[in-house]
Amino acid sequence: MLMPNAPLIEARGVTKIYQTKDGPVESLRSLDFSIRDGEFVSVVGPSGCGKSTLLKMVAGLLGVTAGSLTLAGQPIEGPQKDVGIVFQSAVLLAWRTVLDNILLQAEIRRMPKAEALAKAQKLIAMAGLEGFEGKYPWQLSGGMQQRASICRALLHDPSVLLMDEPFGALDALTREKMNLELQRIWLESKKTVLLITHSIPEAVFLSDRVIVMSERPSSIAAIYDIDLPRSRTLDMMGTPEFSVYAKKVRSHFYAQGSLDH
């Protein structure tokens, strides 16, 4: 049983060393952080600093080399039932309709059919995909494909939604629209979200807290609370308050070079 106010995800001294044929590669060095239930947390950091590694460890797809990583007080060992994952490309199956792509999650998890269908229909409505259930992925825009993959990740009602640069392949305007959509979905679904992104404005816009990673071997350079009111509007990106947060995050990367590209 999780104590009230206990962290949902907790990392203590989390270290990851990959064993490669050229010797060990230290990816993450002694990370400490905790994420509360219902919180929206982003991770930003230079390419190759271990962001995807961290996300895979939280999902239980990769083990930690040292330290402890827990979900709801339990050590994360093996793939976790209580998480949903969204990757950079929507990874939808081309030969399945939107609805059947979403229901894939139910098949993998052996959920009862009627329950899964009802849940899928609710999520489709929440994601604004009504009328597109019978379309194939190639008949949808990139933004709609990502919305479908968010539905799929939420079908089994996990407490945690993990997102690895989910909007990286979208154009700037679609991306902003998806930021609004994601905020709305998060406010409605009350999930705990861990989002990896290269976009500082996206991280500030969406998050309660932003974790900034340093170059490899990476550790946490800073964690910022983003005290902007909800629900946030795109106009807020132009305010001095928003700029102060974005500047703080960006300052870490001026010192080290660039964030990416």
Ligand SMILES: Nc1ncnc2c1ncn2[C@@H]1O[C@H](COP(=O)(O)OP(=O)(O)O)[C@@H](O)[C@H]1O
């Ligand atoms: N399976 C692996 N074997 C060896 N090294 C890996 C493996 N996966 C990732 N790495 C290394 O770990 C570091 C972090 O990778 P990754 O987590 O993908 O970074 P990011 O998502 O921040 O770009 C990189 O230097 C990468 O080369």
Ligand SMILES: [Mg+2]
């Ligand atoms: Mg990555």
